[in-house]
C-alpha cells in the first residue's frame with residue numbers, strides 16, 4: 001500500500017471508531033477542568049472577535065462552546081461525521097468542517113489561536129510534526145496554540161475506547177514539549193494533571209497541557 005493509501009485507511013478506521021463512540025463520549029469523559037483552564041488561558045490572550053481553530057473538535061463540548069460563548073469566531077475540524085453532527089447541535093454558531101488536520105491549508109484563512117485537545121494523539125508520531133508545522137503556518141505571527149495530550153510513550157498503538165478500536169500516540173512530557181518547540185512554538189505554561197477516569201478500574205492517566213505562543217520565524 002502507498003503511504004497515502006495507508007494514511008487514508010488509518011483515517012477511515014479512526015473516523016469509524018469515533019463515529020461509534022460519539023454519542024457516549026461526553027458522558028464517558030466528564031472531567032474537563034484542565035482543558036477548560038487551558039482554553040481560559042488562551043482566551044485571556046485574545047481580543048473580542050478573534051478567530052480560533054479547534055482541531056479535532058469532537059462534540060464541540062466544552063471547547064468550541066467555550067470560545068463561541070466568549071465572543072470568538074470558531075472553526076472546528078474533525079474527521080468523524082458523527083462527532084461533527086453532535087458539534088453542530090451543541091455549537092451551531094461554529095463553522096464546522098470535515099477536514100483532516102494534516103490536510104489543512106490556507107483556504108480557511110489565518111487564526112489568532114489554535115487549540116488541539118486530545119486530537120493530535122490520534123496521529124502517528126511521524127505525522128504529528130507535519131500537523132504542528134501546518135498549525136504554525138495557519139497562525140498569525142505571535143498567535144497562540146494550546147495542545148492537550150495524555151502522557152504515554154507509545155506510537156500509534158491500538159487501544160479500546162468505549163469498545164471501539166482507536167489508534168493512539170503519546171509522549172513522555174519532556175519529549176512532547178520538545179516536539180512542540182521544534183515545530184516553532186515557545187511553551188509559556190505547562191500543566192500536568194492527574195485525570196481520574198469516570199469508570200472504576202480504568203487507569204489513572206496524566207494529562208499534559210501546553211499553552212504556547214507561535215514564534216515569529
Ligand SMILES: C[S@@+](CC[C@H](N)C(=O)[O-])C[C@H]1O[C@@H](n2cnc3c(N)ncnc32)[C@H](O)[C@@H]1O
Pocket residue numbers: 011014015018035055056057058059061062077078079080083099100101102116117118119122123
Ligand atoms: C479524543 S477526541 C477529543 C475531542 C475534543 N477535542 C475534546 O477534547 O473533547 C479526538 C477527536 O479528534 C478527531 N480526529 C482524529 N483524527 C483526526 C484528524 N486526523 N484530523 C482531525 N480530527 C481528528 C476524532 O474524530 C475525535 O473527535
